[in-house]
Amino acid sequence: MTPAARISAAITVLDQILAGSPAEQALLRWSRASRFAGSGDRAALRDLVFGALRQRDSLAALGGGLTGRGLMIGHVRQSGPSLDAIFTGEGHAPSPLTEAEAAVVPPDPLPDDLPDWLRPAWRQALGDQADAVALAMTQRAPVWLRVNGSRATPEQAAAVLAADGITVEAAPQLASALRVVSGDRLVARSSAYLDGLVELQDLSPQMACARLSLAPGLRVLDYCAGGGGKALALAARQPGMQVSAHDVAPARMADLPARAARAGAKVQIQTQPRGTFDLVVADVPCSGSGTWRRTPDAKWRLTAAQLSDLVALQARILDQVAALLAPGGLLAYMTCSVLEAENGDQVDAFLSRHPGFRRIDQQAWTPLTGGDGFFLAQLRQG
Numbered sequence: 001m002t003p004a005a006r007i008s009a010a011i012t013v014l015d016q017i018l019a020g021s022p023a024e025q026a027l028l029r030w031s032r033a034s035r036f037a038g039s040g041d042r043a044a045l046r047d048l049v050f051g052a053l054r055q056r057d058s059l060a061a062l063g064g065g066l067t068g069r070g071l072m073i074g075h076v077r078q079s080g081p082s083l084d085a086i087f088t089g090e091g092h093a094p095s096p097l098t099e100a101e102a103a104v105v106p107p108d109p110l111p112d113d114l115p116d117w118l119r120p121a122w123r124q125a126l127g128d129q130a131d132a133v134a135l136a137m138t139q140r141a142p143v144w145l146r147v148n149g150s151r152a153t154p155e156q157a158a159a160v161l162a163a164d165g166i167t168v169e170a171a172p173q174l175a176s177a178l179r180v181v182s183g184d185r186l187v188a189r190s191s192a193y194l195d196g197l198v199e200l201q202d203l204s205p206q207m208a209c210a211r212l213s214l215a216p217g218l219r220v221l222d223y224c225a226g227g228g229g230k231a232l233a234l235a236a237r238q239p240g241m242q243v244s245a246h247d248v249a250p251a252r253m254a255d256l257p258a259r260a261a262r263a264g265a266k267v268q269i270q271t272q273p274r275g276t277f278d279l280v281v282a283d284v285p286c287s288g289s290g291t292w293r294r295t296p297d298a299k300w301r302l303t304a305a306q307l308s309d310l311v312a313l314q315a316r317i318l319d320q321v322a323a324l325l326a327p328g329g330l331l332a333y334m335t336c337s338v339l340e341a342e343n344g345d346q347v348d349a350f351l352s353r354h355p356g357f358r359r360i361d362q363q364a365w366t367p368l369t370g371g372d373g374f375f376l377a378q379l380r381q382g
């Protein structure tokens with residue numbers, strides 16, 4: 001496909017997303033209907049669509065309207081080449097600009113690409129970093145790997161990745177983390193990944209897991225395990241523990257046994273957690289506001305009502321897990337959100353309902369430190 005044909009395809013897909021279709025579904029529908037497109041075209045289209053959603057409001061302002069066409073005019077105005085080279089109307093290219101489109105005068109400054117209703121909470125949570133974090137959310141997220149220390153050192157993992165065409169660099173923040181510099185689309189097929197030397201995991205949750213004190217024999221429960229990212233990260237750090245995983249929707253843990261086998265880790269699935277635990281990780285469902293670089297359509301779909309439902313669900317989950325802790329046990333509350341309602345305020349409310357717990361550590365990360373927005377509070381019972 002020519003660059004102009006890719007822009008035409010992005011206009012079609014973006015119009016579907018703006019009409020309410022989830023981004024992944026709209027991209028899949030386009031791929032199925034466009035058998036002529038190669039993997040390079042599909043990847044380029046994905047980049048165009050996700051890039052436009054990250055900067056939805058500023059590109060709409062640059063392009064003269066919140067439509068697929070407006071967003072792509074904004075994108076070409078921002079990044080080039082020239083509008084005349086793309087909007088030619090020839091072949092599969094989009095039609096030439098109208099007089100009104102050509103005469104657009106964008107506002108200065110451009111919009112900050114935050115939903116209006118959320119801006120006050122964003123500013124309250126992030127203070128003088130609010131603008132910088134909003135800007136960071138308009139950029140593509142790096143791909144991070146976690147080196148499985150029981151299989152390889154970071155240097156060994158980097159060498160095996162290099163043989164598969166993937167270049168990585170060490171993270172200054174954490175010895176076991178590698179940032180993918182090139183070849184990110186090859187990771188899931190690489191031998192380093194298939195042999196369990198590395199796992200895909202963002203830097204911030206890796207840093208959160210690294211803050212937890214572990215010891216052989218510890219009974220650990222990952223209560224909202226999903227694909228098991230936290231359970232696997234902890235099992236890799238301290239192989240002598242008894243690690244269990246639970247999720248209210250057990251189907252979400254379907255990949256966990258295969259991931260654990262790849263990593264050589266032992267994780268027991270518990271559909272109904274029994275007994276008590278020394279460490280319970282509650283990586284609760286949240287707005288995902290820390291990960292909007294990866295899921296930019298979620299930024300525009302979230303509503304105030306959904307956020308308050310999530311806050312209520314998080315509080316219920318915290319109350320459930322409080323009962324699963326052994327005396328003196330540790331509750332590690334995690335979200336991939338930057339919003340106070342889901343983070344510090346949620347923990348304050350928990351502590352006022354459960355005076356037997358005390359906060360021993362609290363840490364928040366934003367894209368300004370390299371990974372996604374993420375939050376950890378460690379709450380000790382007794």
Ligand SMILES: C[S@@+](CC[C@H](N)C(=O)[O-])C[C@H]1O[C@@H](n2cnc3c(N)ncnc32)[C@H](O)[C@@H]1O
Nearest residue numbers: 224225226227228229230247248249283284285
């Ligand atoms: C943020 S995701 C977890 C991601 C996962 N820990 C990982 O690292 O890949 C939240 C998970 O919580 C689960 N969940 C939602 N409500 C729950 C509840 N009441 N009890 C346990 N798990 C719940 C969801 O099914 C979802 O898989």
